[in-house]
Structure formats: C-alpha cells, structure tokens
Amino acid sequence: MTTGPAPSLDSEITWLLHRAAQRMHVVTGEQAERHGLQLRDYIVLSALDKTPGLTQVELARALGLDKTTLMTQLDRLEQKNLVIRHSDPRDRRLRIPAITTVGEEVRAQVADASEEAERNAMAGFSQAEVDVFRRMLCAIIGTAVDPGSCL
Numbered sequence: 001m002t003t004g005p006a007p008s009l010d011s012e013i014t015w016l017l018h019r020a021a022q023r024m025h026v027v028t029g030e031q032a033e034r035h036g037l038q039l040r041d042y043i044v045l046s047a048l049d050k051t052p053g054l055t056q057v058e059l060a061r062a063l064g065l066d067k068t069t070l071m072t073q074l075d076r077l078e079q080k081n082l083v084i085r086h087s088d089p090r091d092r093r094l095r096i097p098a099i100t101t102v103g104e105e106v107r108a109q110v111a112d113a114s115e116e117a118e119r120n121a122m123a124g125f126s127q128a129e130v131d132v133f134r135r136m137l138c139a140i141i142g143t144a145v146d147p148g149s150c151l
Contacts, residue, residue: 031113
C-alpha cells in the first residue's frame with residue numbers, strides 16, 4: 001500500500017469522506033475481485049438485492065450511473081448468469097433487472113468477506129462508535145438521489 005497525504009482533524013469533511021470512501025472501495029473491491037467481480041458489479045448486485053423491482057432507468061438514477069454505463073454493466077452480469085432482465089408489466093418497453101440465484105450466492109459471499117474487511121478497517125472503534133458513525137452517514141445521505149457517481 002502506498003502512502004498519501006495524511007488526514008487530520010482539521011481536514012474538510014468532504015475530503016475525509018472521500019478518502020474514507022476510497023479506502024473502503026479498496027478493501028471491498030479486493031473482496032469482489034476474489035469472487036470474480038469488479039467492485040461496480042458487486043454494488044449493482046447489492047442494489048438489486050436491497051431494492052428489487054427498479055427499472056433499469058430507476059436503478060441507474062439510484063446508483064448515479066448513466067444509462068449506457070449501467071447497460072454495459074448489466075450485460076456483463078447477465079452473461080455471467082448473475083442478473084436477468086424482465087419486461088415491466090406496467091410498461092413492456094421498460095426492463096427490470098433482477099438478481100439470479102447464482103448472483104445472490106456470489107453477492108452474499110462478497111458481502112460476508114466485505115463485512116469482515118469493514119470490521120478490520122473499523123477495528124479501532126467500539127461498536128457504539130461504529131453505530132454513531134453509521135447514523136451520521138445515514139443522516140448526511142438522507143433520501144437524496146444525487147447525480148453522478150463515486151463508482
């Protein structure tokens with residue numbers, strides 16, 4: 001691991017969140033790669049697991065991805081039998097991606113490995129501190145669907 005600028009308590013929160021996200025992307029990305037996925041694959045599978053029934057457009061918006069990028073991602077996941085797409089019964093022009101049984105098995109394996117990696121990254125904190133941190137992040141995020149992506 002290479003070293004970079006050290007964060008400090010007087011660093012901007014945006015900078016700290018960005019660096020923390022980078023760090024977590026690395027440790028989670030390593031777990032995804034061990035299971036034959038890219039980090040973005042895992043994030044798409046997790047989104048499908050947590051929010052089933054979204055159309056491709058809704059999923060793209062929720063992930064902050066443009067339609068073309070998401071379609072390429074879904075094509076690759078479908079080729080690996082991790083995702084299947086169905087027509088939306090409300091509008092047959094729309095497609096609804098769904099995680100397959102195989103996709104759920106892989107997603108769960110990466111989730112378990114990522115959970116351990118997250119625990120290791122947060123090992124210096126008590127469970128109460130981690131819970132407060134999670135609540136703070138949820139409060140910052142709120143219900144906003146922000147444009148753009150950190151993926």
